Amino acid sequence: MSSVLRKQMFDHGPPSYAEVNRDVINALTTTTWRYWLTLGISASVALLFFIAPWIYQIIVGVGAAGMNRNAMWGTYLSNFIFWIGLSHSGTLLSAVLHITQSDWRKSIYRSAEAMTLFSLMTAALFVMVHVGRLWFVHWTFPVPNPMELWPNFRSPLMFDVMAILTYLTASSVFIYMGSLPDFAAVRDASKGLRRRIYAVLCFGWRGTAQEWHTLGWSYTFFAVLVIPLAVSVHSIVSWDFAMSTVPGLHQTIFAPYFVCGAIYSGTAGIVTVMWMLRRYMGFGRYIGKLHIDNLSKLLLVLSLIWTYINICELFTAWYADTSFENEAILYRIWEGPFWWLWWEMIAFCAFVPLLLFSRRIRQNWNLMLVISIVINIGMLTERFVIVASSLPRKFLPDVFGTYFPSLVEISITVGSFAVFTTLFLLFVKIFPAVSIYEVKETLAPLRKREASA
Amino acid sequence: MSKITDTLRQYRADGYFAEFDYHWTMAIDLDQCTGCGACVVACQAENNLPIVGEKRMRQGREMKWLRVERYWEGDYPDARLSFIPILCQQCDKAPCEIACPVFATYHNQDGLNAQVYNRCIGTRTCAVYCPYEVRFFNWFTYTWDEPLEQQLNPDVTVREKGVMEKCTFCVQRINRAKDLARDEGRRVADGEVQPACAQSCPTDAIVFGDRNDTDSAVSRKMRDPRAYEVLKELNTAPSVVYLKNAREPLHAADGGGHHDGANAQAAEPRAAAAEPRMVEAESAVT
Numbered sequence: 152m153s154s155v156l157r158k159q160m161f162d163h164g165p166p167s168y169a170e171v172n173r174d175v176i177n178a179l180t181t182t183t184w185r186y187w188l189t190l191g192i193s194a195s196v197a198l199l200f201f202i203a204p205w206i207y208q209i210i211v212g213v214g215a216a217g218m219n220r221n222a223m224w225g226t227y228l229s230n231f232i233f234w235i236g237l238s239h240s241g242t243l244l245s246a247v248l249h250i251t252q253s254d255w256r257k258s259i260y261r262s263a264e265a266m267t268l269f270s271l272m273t274a275a276l277f278v279m280v281h282v283g284r285l286w287f288v289h290w291t292f293p294v295p296n297p298m299e300l301w302p303n304f305r306s307p308l309m310f311d312v313m314a315i316l317t318y319l320t321a322s323s324v325f326i327y328m329g330s331l332p333d334f335a336a337v338r339d340a341s342k343g344l345r346r347r348i349y350a351v352l353c354f355g356w357r358g359t360a361q362e363w364h365t366l367g368w369s370y371t372f373f374a375v376l377v378i379p380l381a382v383s384v385h386s387i388v389s390w391d392f393a394m395s396t397v398p399g400l401h402q403t404i405f406a407p408y409f410v411c412g413a414i415y416s417g418t419a420g421i422v423t424v425m426w427m428l429r430r431y432m433g434f435g436r437y438i439g440k441l442h443i444d445n446l447s448k449l450l451l452v453l454s455l456i457w458t459y460i461n462i463c464e465l466f467t468a469w470y471a472d473t474s475f476e477n478e479a480i481l482y483r484i485w486e487g488p489f490w491w492l493w494w495e496m497i498a499f500c501a502f503v504p505l506l507l508f509s510r511r512i513r514q515n516w517n518l519m520l521v522i523s524i525v526i527n528i529g530m531l532t533e534r535f536v537i538v539a540s541s542l543p544r545k546f547l548p549d550v551f552g553t554y555f556p557s558l559v560e561i562s563i564t565v566g567s568f569a570v571f572t573t574l575f576l577l578f579v580k581i582f583p584a585v586s587i588y589e590v591k592e593t594l595a596p597l598r599k600r601e602a603s604a
Numbered sequence: 605m606s607k608i609t610d611t612l613r614q615y616r617a618d619g620y621f622a623e624f625d626y627h628w629t630m631a632i633d634l635d636q637c638t639g640c641g642a643c644v645v646a647c648q649a650e651n652n653l654p655i656v657g658e659k660r661m662r663q664g665r666e667m668k669w670l671r672v673e674r675y676w677e678g679d680y681p682d683a684r685l686s687f688i689p690i691l692c693q694q695c696d697k698a699p700c701e702i703a704c705p706v707f708a709t710y711h712n713q714d715g716l717n718a719q720v721y722n723r724c725i726g727t728r729t730c731a732v733y734c735p736y737e738v739r740f741f742n743w744f745t746y747t748w749d750e751p752l753e754q755q756l757n758p759d760v761t762v763r764e765k766g767v768m769e770k771c772t773f774c775v776q777r778i779n780r781a782k783d784l785a786r787d788e789g790r791r792v793a794d795g796e797v798q799p800a801c802a803q804s805c806p807t808d809a810i811v812f813g814d815r816n817d818t819d820s821a822v823s824r825k826m827r828d829p830r831a832y833e834v835l836k837e838l839n840t841a842p843s844v845v846y847l848k849n850a851r852e853p854l855h856a857a858d859g860g861g862h863h864d865g866a867n868a869q870a871a872e873p874r875a876a877a878a879e880p881r882m883v884e885a886e887s888a889v890t
Contacts, residue, residue: 212765213726214743219664223728223741283726283741283766290706290725300707300723308705308729395733396699396838546735546835547690549673552664 162439171437171590175333175583176340178432182580185431193572201566204559205280213283215559221543222554227281228391229534230564233416234274234571235315235388236409236530240417241267242322243381244449246374255445257589258437261582262428263421264326269574270420271319273567280563307390314387318380325373326582331356331366333583385413392537399479399541404467408460415453415500416530422446422523424575426516428584437585440514447513450526454504461501475546483540488553492532493540499529626782626792627715627843628773629815630802631825632689634849636809639672639687643801643810647691650774650800652760654746667740669771670801678854686849689810691801692717692738692771693834693842700730700739708768714778715815715843719770726766735835739770773812774799794820815843 166174208215218225241263248256279285291312293302302309334353338346356362389409392400402408425442429435468480484493503525506512513519543552556564578584647653647670656666670691677684694717700709701717708723709730731739745765748756756762759776763769774797781797794813802810813822822845825831830848833841 212742212744214660214665214765217663218728218743220666220731220740221664221737223731223739281727283728283768284724285766287725290723302705303702303707305702306705306729308703308727312705391729394702396735397732542732545737546838547673547737549675549690550671550737 161436163436165594166436168591168594171587171594172336172340174433174436175585175587176337178434178585179337179580179583180341180345186576186580189431190573190576193569193576196569197566197573199566200562201276201570204562204566208280208559208563209285215557217555217557217560219552219554221545221550221552222539224281224538224542225554226535226538226556226560226564227277229538230531230567231274231277231281232388232409232534233531234270234277234567235385236413236416236534237420237527238267238270238274238318238322238417239381239385239410239413240421241265242318242325242377243267243414244418244421246325246377246381249371249374250378254593255441257593258434258585259421259425259442260589261326261330261586262424262579262584264322264329265575265578265582265584266417266420266424267322268319268326269571269578271315271322272574273571275315275319276570277567307387307394310387311391314380314384318377318384321373321377321380325370325377328366328370328373329586329589330582332358332363332588333586336587337583382410385410397479397541397545398473398475399483400537402464402467404460404463408457408464411453411456411460412530412533415450415457416527418446418450418453419523419526419530422450422519423527426520426523428579429516432579432584434585437590443516443519444510444513447507447519450523451504451507454500454507454526458501461497479541479544482544483536487540487544488555489536489540492536496529496533496536499525500533503529624713624715625816627815628694628778628797629715629813629822629826629843629845630691630694630773630799631811631822631831631845631847633809633811633825633847634686634688635830635847636807637672637687637689637849638807638809639674639685640806641672642804642806643670643689644668644672646800646804647771649755650757650760651772652756652762654748655752656746660743665741665743667742667746667769669738669740669769682854684851684854688834688846689801690736690738690834691844692773693736693840693844694771694773696841696843697839699733699735699838699840703727703729703733705729716773716775716778717770718775719768719772721761721763721767721769724767726768728768730768735838735840739768742767742769791817 204215216225216227241260245256245260245264248260279288282288290300291302291309302312331353334349335356335358338349338353341349386406386409389405393402393405395401422443425438425446429438465480468476484490503522506522512522539554543554648655648668651669653667653669660666670689673688673690675686675688677686694715696711696715698709698711698717701711703709704724705727706723706725708720708725710718710720712718726741728741731737731741742763742765747753757776759780777799778792778797781792785792785796792814794817797812799810799812802812811821811825813820815823815826817823825847826845828847830850831845832848833845836842
């Protein structure tokens, strides 16, 4: 990366080493009443809108949701896919950019990876909300038992459990490992209980050459490991649909479609989170025009791929010309009760991002916040439309039905965002949300140049 | 690893289930079906199916392992009605069986698509994968009002909330007959087992038996030229065979390729299989 680009990384000029330490650690240690208020609100929303209806549903039965004989899957499953999708950009992007040595990643990757982690956790929660008998959900794991009963390895849901757990483990290790030197920095800058906690968290990091070396290669190793994992996870999630015989779901294009959609919504999610960090955590100095510009370009490319795959989907249905497939598509985009959601999704995810061809829009943070949220609304409805417009009408016309989410489902959907926010708010007070040591790495050549000038 | 793949290959091969003692099959003669619904009631009584009530029925949550679908042709007064009882087709290549992550649904050696209620965790994937929509989910724990719980069948489990259930071909009756036959050291005789629906059918439209026995009543029905399988094009290899209701087309003049009645349709199994879709659908559940 040229030094010109390096300079663009920081809108207000490069900070000094001491300033990096101070800014990032301050964000951890100084907690305003606004933070507590936000945390309190989001935690109570999570409790009221997510946990409370969930407990009600556990007691009553899944009948509390709006699903029925025709639509056995509903918003829980579509939300599960949405959250898995949202998790896809963080770790994947961070790993890809690490391998390609794009230095601009260094100030944003920590919080992007945290987003991965927490949206994966939210997605896992939705699996538990979805199943009928939560108390036996551990049977999906290969737990040794006297009956010698094992999970069914032909089931795409089984692949799901494996893939998601692997991805969750790998991303947790990845983010934790990358944070070790920063935990040490926090330890060195603090006293008392905090110092002791971070001394444990950083595994006694001393900063010797050997430690840096080990961290370097193991980090790269994990980056290489995580990339195929991330691609496989959403392919496997798409097989939940594609391996069925349901018209509108039984499509070979689903794996690339879902992976692309996942990275797309994930990148939009990163933009939203970056805006929050700049606005409320005071990281405006580290996350600047260069970052938003690059992320927006990525969004634009992904939106074009996404549009292309959507056209492919319609084309293959038209070209195959089987009555089931034709009717399923027609029901989805025109005749069904959710036709307007399909058009909304096309407008939000295919047309709105075309604005990003303009550099002025790309570098406007507030506008990008709106666009990124609009894209994610579109992606949320995409998943809903896929589920809600295919399942109620499969093959036998006599049992055609409809599906509409119940209040419990809507409330849990809203609550899931609060769950995510709560987890993320806790994260920013435990982890240094901007990587201290890696931002300093980008500073070093700059300072040398300044000294010689 | 090769051991696993070999087993799977063997499992999928055609005729795999022929090695076993029985291959239970049902034949339903649509020509004899009057749509009376006696089979539906019998199933409800035999298998402890809950009465969900009007409200939940409207929400599309009725529990009916066996339903009589109605399809209308033409406009009133020049209209005609046909019936087709749809129940679990006990597919030999069942889409639902690959779906379950915990093996709650599997294929047993009698060719039955078995559902283990204890093992079910309620992901509902099997029901989504089922093209016939004959799997039913316990959205709530259903109860029976005061005297009604007295008539629950002691041979059949009462299911709790969060569990998937479906037609078992009255497996409790099959097992009782098999036990009896084993004690007497013989095979189960043809006609010895009758599921509740077959037993209650006033016109004997439903015939049940062992397909491995080539002389059984059901095998003879299967060889009928009117025989077809619903949604055969999905390659699910169902164990329920329907005998087509061979009638003159409603409007013989514009009947196109169907002028030849039964023989034409027997020669065209694909066209016959898609029958429910060829007629105009009227969404109504009997």
